[in-house]
Amino acid sequence: MAGLENEKRFTILSKQSLHIPFEIVEAASLPADEQDLLRAAFEAAKGAFAPYSGFHVGCSLLLEDGEIISGNNQENVAYPSGLCAERTALFYAGSIGKAAKIRKIAIRAASLTIDVNQPPTSCGACRQVMVEYEKRAEQPFVVLMQGARGDVLRLNGVKNCLMPFSFDIEI
Ligand code: THU
Secondary structure (H helix, E strand, C coil), X not given: CCCCCXXXXXXXXXXXXXXXXXXXXXXXXXXXHHHHHHHHHHHHHHCCECCCCCEEEEEEEEECCCCEEEEECECCCCHHHCECHHHHHHHHHHHCCCHXXXXXXXXXXXXXXXXXXXXXXXXXXXXXXXXXXXXHHCCCCXXXXXXXXXXXXXXXXXXHHCCCCCCCCCC
């Protein structure tokens, strides 16, 4: 192409691609612990403080001993000061010393004004936090996402399926 004759060619050392497996699952067919976790996340969504967006999100964490810890989105009139449901739940679990016990995570969303029938796929900041909690737990999390109704997006591993190329440093 005219004008590009002198452009330096880059050297490709390897070409790679990622395969991201995921499942769309009928909610009623999931194992009992996962149905319970999704129900807990829906209950948690009801407690969200979301007067500005009207979008209520709940997040529930299943621990290795069967305990469920939940959180929801907490908005603020200074909008960026609010926090998503996922980070509310994860930071709470961390704050009571249970980060390493997390095994599964469920996220539900509901709204008074729109029909949320698609799974809420967590924002990038929450994915970054999830990755680090998964690392602390030393095993991949099962991640379940579901709207107020509809099918469930089911993933095996945050690092593998939601947040490849997350930020990390060796400490
Ligand atoms: N929200 C979450 O709680 N989780 C997400 O992953 C994305 C969005 C919240 C933030 C805000 O309170 C509302 O949903 C609308 O963006």
